Every structure is written in structure tokens, then in C-alpha cells.
Amino acid sequence: MIIRAKTKYLFDKFVLTEEQKRNSEKNIAEAEASKTILESAPRRLVLELTNACNLNCMMCGREAAKFTPTVFSLDWLKKFEPIFTKIEEVALFGWGEPTVHPKFREILAYFDKFPVRKYFCTNGMRLGELEDAIFDHHVDIIAVSLDGATAETNNRIRRGDDFEKITRDLRSIVAHKRATGGVQALPELRILRHAVKPA
Secondary structure, three states, rough: OOOOOOOOOOOOOOOOOHHHHHHHHHHHHHHHOOOOOOOOOOOOOEEOOEEEOOOOEOHHHHHHOOOOOEOOOOOHHHHHHHHHHOOOEEEEEEOHHEEEEEHHHHHHHHHOOOOOOEEEEEEOOHHHHHHHHHHHOOOOEEEEEOOOOOHHHHHHHHOOOHHHHHHHHHHHHHHHHHHHHOOOOOEEEEEOOOOOOOO
């Protein structure tokens, strides 16, 4: 198995611990040497919390296959725990919507015990009810998927979405950031846009 970061350098602006730095340097050196068995820990761990979703987007490949419903078991966190002081980032995303996992808040709280960046990709529909957990558990990066600059376009493509609710909740998170730490405070917000052919 080859485990290495997708990119050679992840997010340079985040400060690493000495243990993370050593692991990162070793991982990069092993990648440059084209090693297939690595001694270093991965720099990023991606966890798909569930393949369930609260939307039915027209371009989603989930409809093209028979998906067996999955829910990530928190028992796996204990199995991975020995590397959580070495890796740089835990990313929560996959086929499904991570925030619908019944223990999403608990997962954020768990990772807040370790020096890892917490990153999740979401359709944004549950941001409002999760705002307190996002700040209480120091989420670093949130990527929100949208498919239009207007509610009409976005909601037509992302069936079940509510553009106005999402933008309202994003404005609330930005206001919370400014009130607690200024514009540069975390979480860093990113908007993801998908290419969709006109219907």
C-alpha cells in the first residue's frame, strides 16, 4: 500500500509540531525516492463518515450504483489513534454528506484533542445547527459545495438544497469569526463549484 499526500506540500500557513515536521520531511523524502513501503505516517487522513446524503443532486454518481448504506464506526478512531500526533490533517468527506453522521459533533470533539487540522466538505445544509460545534471544536477548514450564484440555479441542480439558508448560515459563521478573532480567524471557508451540463 502506498500512503502519501496528494500534494507535496499541504497548507504551509499552518504551524506544525516538531513530530509533524519530522514525519512530513520523512514522507516527502520517501515519496521523492519513489518508495512503495513507507516508514512515515500519512500526512492526511481522509475519512468517509457516511455515504448517506440529505440532497439528490442531478450530477451525483450515487444514483448510478447500488450503494450499501454505511456509517463510520467510531471504533476505527482508536485503531488510528497512534498516528494522530504525526499526521497534519483529518479530512471528513466522501460520497455522502459527513454532517449527517449521527455522531458528527462527537467526531469533531475527538479530533480536537490532537494537533491536526480538521477539514470537512459539506453541502452546507446543516451549518446553522453546527455553528457552535464548529467553533467549540476549532474546525480549521470548511469547503461548501454550491452549483450556482443564485438560488434558482443552485437549487435546481442540487435538488433539496436551500441556497438562501446556506448563504445566511455562512454569513453567520463569518460574523462569528470577526467577533472572536477577526477576518483571518478560523475556520477558513471555501466554496466548491462543480461543472454541470445544462439540462
